[in-house]
Every structure is written in structure tokens, then in C-alpha cells.
Amino acid sequence: MSRSRDLLLAIALGTALAVPSLAGERPIGRVPTPEEIARWDIDVRPDGQGLPPGRGTASEGEEIYLARCASCHGEFGEAVGRWPQLVGGQNSLTWDEPIKTVTSYWPYATTVFDYIKRAMPFGDAQSLSDDEIYAITAFLLASDGIISQDFEVNAETLPKIVMPNAQGFIDDPRPDVPAGEPCMTNCVAEVRITGHARAIGVTPDEKSRPATD
Helix, strand or coil, X not given: CHHHHHHHHHHHHHHHHHHHHHCCCCCCCCCCCHHHHHHHCCCCCCCCCCCCCCEECHHHHHHHHHHHCHHHHCCCCCCCCXXXXXXXXXXXXXXXXXXXXXXXXXXXXHHHHHHHHHHCCCCCCCCCCHHHHHHHHHHHHHHCCCCCCCCCEECCCHHHCECCCCCCXXXXXXXXXXXXXXXXXXXXXXXXXXXXXXXXXXXXCHHHCCCCC
């Protein structure tokens, strides 16, 4: 049954790919309009490219945050239940159990605006205005003293804000494998244990495991 299904899928895919040729190279669908592209083109880069016009301060953002965000993230960003903690955790990244929050871990302030605009509030994404997002961003940053309560966050000032962990990331130089043909036999070099799951709470100790029948 599985092989038959795979065969049918392969035939369907091949037919779909062949349609433009059979139809005289006519494209399938149509070119999206600039308005349709604009609705998807809302990402914000670390240097601020993509930030829209608007403004907000922490004082203005507090009321919006309490109304739209606090039910999940707590009144002070401390989190409710299993929802993510947003503030706090300063100087904890060297601990065995670091507290990775927006303000302790994220390297760019612009990412705060970007994520809120695209994905928040949960279940009602993209319902906030740009001014409201700037204000909530300011509130979160001010909650950990990164900016002052009356600092105006906008497209010009937000990229200039330096986050506490801005220097905590390095470039990923992938592919990180040696050049040439990959080794296929007798390739295991000396194994070195560099960490233990128990140290970060992934593997419980024997004594802490619940009793089982």
C-alpha cells in the first residue's frame, strides 16, 4: 500500500511539473501584486532595515502590555505557567541553568519588534499597530533598565540600542566538515565527553525519579 501511494505521488508530481511545458510554457497562477507582497514582507533585520514608521515609549507600552501580553508573560515579564519569561536573567548565561530571556539573551533590540509584529499576541498575531509594537518593545527593554521609561523607540533609535548579550554570539562558519571526500569507514576518532545532561537538568538523578510499579 505504501509503495503504491508513493508511486501515485511521484506520478502526480511529475505531471504537475510537466504542466507548463504541455500548456505552452504558460505559468501556473499569477504574479503577486505589490500589495500582496507587502503583507508578507514585514521582517525586520538587525540593522533596522524593514522597521516601519512609528514610535513608542515604555510608559505608553505598559498599559498595552498589561492588556495584550501579561496574561501569558506575566505583569512584569516573569511568565505565567509554562509561557516564556521575557525579562530578567541578567548575568545568568554562565550558570548551569541559564535564564534565557528577550533582555538577557537576544543580541539585537530590533528582533523584539520583529517577533512581536509577526507572531504576537499568541492567537491574534498581527493585530497590533506599529505604534503599539514600538511601545511594547520599549516597555520590555525598560523593564530591565536597557533604556529609560521616557526613551522614544522608533525606526531610527531602536537599531542603536545595545543589548546585554550583543557580543555573546559568533558567526557559524558552516559547512564545518573537512574538505574532500567524506570518510565512510573507520572514521571514529577519540571520543571526548564535554558535558553531561544531568548538569543541566535533562537527566534526573536516580533519587529524584518517581517510584514506578
